[in-house]
Amino acid sequence: MAKITYIEFGGTEHTVDVANGxxxxxxxxxxxxxxxxxxxxxxxxxxxxxxxxxxAWVAKMPPKEDMEADMLDFAYEPDPERSRLTCQIKVTDDLDGLIVHMPEKQI
Known part of the structure; x- marks a missing residue:
């Protein structure tokens, strides 16, 4: 189980427990x-x-697969270092404390 903090574009934080897998x-x-x-x-x-x-978490993340990197080209204002698709990040104990920031909008 990992505690993950999701931060909305406006700054509202949501910290929740997410099961491994x-x-x-x-x-x-x-x-x-x-x-x-x-x-x-x-x-x-x-x-x-x-x-x-x-x-603080970029270097600790599992690497992007090619398909994820390709799909990020369609994201709103992708950042070459920090952008990830959350559907491609499997939760493990190693991600306990992960913080992710939402973009202004999803496209």
Missing amino acids: LTVMEGARDNNIPGIEADCGGACACSTCHVYVDA
Whole structure:
């Protein structure tokens, strides 16, 4: 189980426990966190679960697969270092304390 903090664009923080094996997107969906739409349901076929990983966590994240990197081209204002699709980040104990920031909008 990992405690993950989702920060809305306006600054509102939501810290929730997310079970290992789920994705960061599923943690947001299951806890009704606004700002992550996940239109494709986690199939890496859209960019509506885009977040900016907190700078302190960038080096600790699992690497992006090519499909995720390609889909990030469609995200709103992607950042080459910090942007990730939450549907592609599996929760493990190593992600306990993860902080993600939502973009202004999802497209």
